[in-house]
Amino acid sequence: MGVTIKDIAKEANVSxxxxxxxxxxxxxxKEVTKQxxxxxxxxxxxxxxLAAKQLVRKKTEVIGLIWPTIERIVLATLVTNISKAFEATKYSMILSVDSAETSLDTFKKFQVDGMIVFAESHQMVPEDTIPLVAYGVSGKRKVAYPIIDANHEQAMEQAVQYLADLGHHHIAYVGHLDTEDALQREKAEGYQKAIKKRNLKQxxxxxxxxxWYDGYLAVEEIIQLPHQPTAIIGGSYDISGGIVRSLHEKGVSIPNDMSVVSYDNIPQMETMEIPMTCIGVPVDLLAEEIVSTIIHHIESEGSDEFIKKLTPSLTERKSAGPAPQS
Structure with missing residues (x-):
């Protein structure tokens, strides 16, 4: 039989x-008694x-995370950082890569206090009474839960400005365009707005x-363009890795012949084939914001309805440089 509170009270000679x-x-x-x-x-x-504590508090101190996949390195890195951020709190995290409906049923069984969802589209956000925070694109719609928006449009604005300042006038964007994923669409639209604003070739x-292979194949299309770009913005860590490998195999020097800037600000950018200049909200800061927001949403017991747009930052490394002279 396990040790009980009464056993501790007897040993410590307290009530x-x-x-x-x-x-x-x-x-x-008193602190001395507590210690x-x-x-x-x-x-x-x-x-x-824990079961008894949950009955008393009516809280499990468990938060569920619904994630579409952990196969991509960026998402796996973000999940890892979210888990680490929870370590500094009283809450624990359980992860489900099942569908939103299946995950929701699972979380109900565990009686989670709240949920974090990856809102690739409106349909992925379950409508339920469990407090939730979504990581995604805010758009113009009203929502009944907090949204953490990594501000992909601003990230593309900064990336284009950075390359323009280096003298690049023809900047290509390589990413997933024909998709229901609102995050990917905002990157492409952000790029187009930034290019149009500066009257640059797009x-x-x-x-x-x-x-990775999607980025690798995209280079074949780029080299067939009548007017070759001098810089490429990759839409993700994996896509950019494929771009770099393909350019290298074709004898294109980075950054002397072609500059590459990638979306996704994760530590792995440093250890790529060529250390990658990247743009985006640093993954550790993004994770901390997601965790602090869901905890506040749970503990405030209010109906937080707000959009929190974060500020992307550009990390310079070795993959981008001045535009080559004509």
Whole structure:
């Protein structure tokens, strides 16, 4: 039989209620007494009865994360950072890569306090009474839950401005264009707006996917263009990796002949074939914002209806440089 609160109270020579308050970090217990009780509990191998605590608090301190896939490195990195961000809180996280409907049923069984969803489209956000926060594109619609928006349009504005300042007048964008994924669409639209604003030459290449090989194949289309770009903006980490490999095989020097800037600001950009200049909200900051927002949404018990647009940042490395002289 496991150690109980009454056992700890007897060993520490304090009352049962004092032990209970100490284990729940109550300010009503003197610090010296609290530390004594915690030490005794640890020495006796006390394991709290989580089920009983949940009944009292009516909280599980568990948050569910619905994610479409962990196959892509960027998403896996973000999931990892979200999990790490939870470590500094009293909450735990459970991850489901099932459909939104199946995940929701699972989370109900676990009685999660809240959910984080990846809102690639409106349909992916479940309508339910469980507090939720979505990572996605805010758009102009009204929502009954907080949305963390990584501001893809501003990221493309900054990427185009950076390359223009380096003297590039023909900048191509390589990404997934024909898709229901609102995140990918906003990147492409952001690029087009930034190019039009500066009267630069534009060329969008649809990869029809977000994988490494999609970026690799896109270079074949780029080299057949009548007017060759001097810079490419890749729509994702994986796409940009394929672009770099294909350019290298074709003898195109980066950045002397072609500059490449990638979306996705993750640490892995540093260890690519060529250290990649990248744009986007740093993944650790994005994760911290998502975690802090869902916790606030749960604990405030209010109907937060807001859009939080984050600020992208550009990290310079070795894949971009001045435009080559004609």
């Amino acid at each position: 049962y209620s004092t032990v209970s308050k100490a284990l729940n970090n109550s300010p009503l217990v 004594k009780i915690l030490r005794v509990a640890k020495e006796m191998g006390y394991e709290p009865n 060329q969008s290449i649809d990869t029809s996917g977000l994988d």
